Amino acid sequence: MSGSALGDDRVVLAPAELADVALAWPVLSTEILAEGHVATFAQDVVRTPDGGEMTREYLRHPGAVGVIALDEQERVVLVRQYRHPVRHRLSEPPAGLLDHAGEDPLVAAQRELAEEVGLSAGRWDVLVELFTTPGIIGEGLRVYLARDLAVADRPDGFTAEGEEADMDVVWASLDDLLDAVLDGRLHNPTLVSGVLAAGVARARDGFATLRPADAPWPAREALAAAGLLPD
Known part of the structure; x- marks a missing residue:
């Protein structure tokens, strides 16, 4: 595919922009589902930018x-x-x-x-x-x-x-x-x-x-x- 076929409206980041951003959406509630020897299994209800809610389960890990x-x-x-x-x-x-x-x-x-x-x-x-x-x-x-x-x-x-x-x-x-x-x-x-x-x-x-x-x-x-x- 040629470059022109991709269009000219692409967002191309400058080198200085290539960095992940620390960001935390508001957590409405947290439930600890299980505690392990290494990790903790948690469930968060999170407020999304559009005003909605989402539920996410994840492991908290020490690194x-x-x-x-x-x-x-x-x-x-x-x-x-x-x-x-x-x-x-x-x-x-x-x-x-x-x-x-x-x-x-x-x-x-x-x-x-x-x-x-x-x-x-x-x-x-x-x-x-x-x-x-x-x-x-x-x-x-x-x-x-x-x-x-x-x-x-x-x-x-x-x-x-x-x-x-x-x-x-x-x-x-x-x-x-x-x-x-x-x-x-x-x-x-x-x-x-x-x-x-x-x-x-x-x-x-x-x-x-x-x-x-x-x-x-x-x-x-x-x-x-x-x-x-x-x-």
Whole structure:
């Protein structure tokens, strides 16, 4: 289809306009349908801009971090872990919940890297942030790039339980992971978003302009302001 066939009335955003906007429609009532170990299942009645009402059910989630840990040969460390809701064993990067109020995301990512794969990193940058499933789950995710890797002791008191007791640690090249993602063979959202972001960042400038590890995370700040994160 040619450009002229699309018409001239399209709204084309300028680069500075490419940003999601924190916004909360008025909540008329909230009912907690269930409280889980990780998430809370809530139902809100919401006032829409046209004066109507809509009912939405969703999971309140504390948020999470993930780590694309890249060695000097551009290989990424992964864990293979069973995920019961989707009935798959998934290849995933080290990741974990932000389940403590005020927890520093970088500290959490460093902990997960040590706990799950026994590594530390000398350099940390932010790769990408996303809402994993914004139509039903209020989970914000930040994925870091970790480099200058070294062997590290697992934190005191850490014991692998449940799915983690059965997972193994493997490595794969970044290029092979990019191919596997685009071929539809890998499905974990932390892996998919992190690997694609790493591929783009490497091709653009060799990771030179990634945000620092302590960069602001406005989307998470907005969730906190809305009272959707742990107290």
